[in-house]
Amino acid sequence: MNKIIVVNQPSRWLLNIPGVEVVSSRRYLSDKKFSTLKNVRIFNLSNDYAYQSRGYYVSLLAEARGHKVVPSVKNILDLKERSLAQSVSEDLNDLVQKSLKRIRSKEFILSIYFGKNVSNQYSKLSRELHKLFQAPFLRARFVHIGDKWEIYSVRTIPFKEIPEHHLPFVQTFAKEYFGRKRYDSARKGKHLYDLAILTNSKEVAPPSNKRALEAFAEAAEKLGCYVEFITRDDYNRIPKFDALFIRETTAVNHYTYCMARRAQSEGLAVLDSPDSILKCANKVYLAELLSTAKIPTPKTVVLSSDNPKEADKMGYPCVLKLPDSSFSRGVVKVRNREEFRTKVREMLKTSDLVLLQEYMPTKYDWRVGVLNNEVLFVCKYYMAAGHWQIYNWNSPKKSDVEGNFDILEPSQAPPQVIDIALKATRLIGNGLYGVDIKIVDGKPYIIEINDNPNVDAGVEDSLLKEELYNKIIRFLLDQINKEPLFNQTEVKSFDVTKKSSALH
Template identity: 45%
Template structure:
């Protein structure tokens, strides 16, 4: 379980807000008996002065020495006072600035923000972005107009800088939303040994788990003493409240899922799937080269970087038609086309290379189904067969605008061909010890890896057809094992 402290210089600093025993002075925090190493402690540092060797600085320094998760961190405090570092971190904040009403040359605007919120909604996107760059409870952002608005300075604020009732009320609401655990009544939920966030996207058209499967994950986690809460991308700054992060939405290196995994790992959480696995699995170029280097069997594969006629003629001499072209970061059969002849190859390569600097060109292997072997920490958990869509060459067909999938069946892993299991395990060993779904094709004695997926699909009455609820328990048992190892 975790505990939560709000550290202030003097208790009177908190006087305008809802009283709580979790609000303590720096002196109390300094002399407090250290909690058990197994207890996760979160600290919101609201001391008056974060300058070097001042109380606020020491509060964050002590928190980190005690292995407490503190906001702001010492790194954030140092970044805010180092102009060169803060400038680098603010390089990609220009977009919300472009939408602001133009000012006069040299004009200065000063915005106060709290947990990424502010009173003036026209600055909402800017303050949220700055907060994500510099996670600090209270910030002052100074803007200067030079042909367009630019950020002149970002610095931390003291709680007493919120002088109006409107600012204080907005801060209180933002604080409550930012850290609901502080105000949660003991009777609101059962006490668990650990807290796990499950990252989902309600708008994901092809989520890795349906609502029934998510409910079974929660049931399994709770039975093992792991409390759960569903979060979305807006909860990025709340990650330190949890002991584990379980990602159940489609992952990509260039969106928030990878950012969540990186932050969770930095905060010391158990993360499934970890950022290294996401990085290695979501890019088919990396994966193809990795498997080839370590002699894991795959279809004949060539990396294509330009659609010139000479290069494509060379390609067709290396791989017989039909040739499959894939963009590096496609998922659920998206960004994958089959070329039956040179004209189709040329057109498809030109189109796909306009989206990506590199493509995979791959030998086409027709099979009635693809194997999917689920693996967690080098242990096979399930063996599913996904059948091709009728009159289509893939297990998903996106041509109608909606994803149509073929049939499936799921077997106990001991009934899957031994070679299929062995090749799947050989592939995942190169990635890590996370949770993976290995797609393979089998033609006679030949077994090849098509791809390794982080964050594989687990849907009710599909991948769990053989193990049932025990599949969810096995996954949660491994997360629990990792949590307990961290507590030692």
């Protein structure tokens, strides 16, 4: 494999490396000769890797040309992330403490040249940091906080800033480095992909409990992922990941949708996809979709200020739902005309449309978990004690907020429950869904389709255990290398600023 060093000014390159061509960044970017070369490894030693700088474009075009490049664009972006330095500090904590235990100052700067330092005592630490960040010249800054050392930042060093008395060491390191036939790839092997899991620690009823989130992370790491739990504040960091997994209750006029849409526009694999959020989050849309497909649902009427008397035709009691309700919130049962008038008036202040549905009392609802048009699990969710819904948020006893559950093998569930669930989810897509179904007089009725279904440790995973988490993560990772769902013209036309009002 041919090796090429790219620098800003070859005339100022002081190292003599046999068998390695040295070219300017300007020439590498503009000379068509380099765009057609095959079997090439590029070592980008530009002075600056800032976004859209010449050094940045060297790595970007090298990747586009199919050249193996060090550092990669991902490495360059990683070097700008303060949070990544913090996570690395945690991963390498024992090595950092051992390596710096004799340092008495409050700050320490470690210069790393091709994975080595001029002092052998820091060789292992230098090697590990180089494996992670891959830039030929690195400067790691450590600070002593409390009773331990932490990595504060990792940055590249322009060649011109290398101290003169270090140059003989750099020459030796360089000959060894460029003489290699194999190179460590940044976070590859151990981490094939970067997975972001969106969560909200303040959410009262999140779709996954803490143990389930840990299980998802463990499954992803075993499958070769670097996993990071992110929040709404990480919107601008989405492009650095390969996949986004949303484990927070979604809504369209909400940052969860904006983050899903941003991820999709950047080419990430996304679960839940913005398309699924759009289709599932609005019950008016679902009612129309299911009705058109002739899939049984409770009798349903879409109310507006123009037809407020429809409940009289439906009969009492009946159920009112806000279009974007979830986890039983925004869903009320009205027992008579007076309650109906009061509640519908309140709801129409929030939404121009409100859903009116036939009341179907049952002891439990069926929940069918579906992934990629296959059944993952089947649950019976029993109504909360003394209540008509699975959740009773007004219960004075915390233990009575949720009802009990039974989990079954799909083969144990009534066939009509499985059939109607799969028929319904095919209308939405091939993602992860939870289909709520009631059986009345032997006939199944779809209540709703959730794009962000519960996957809680101790409940939905009771039968499959860790395999449930493996299946979901495998599906998400399989999407990374698939063709995008829309063309680049559509991607470019997407304007995030149009959704800025939802990023609150």
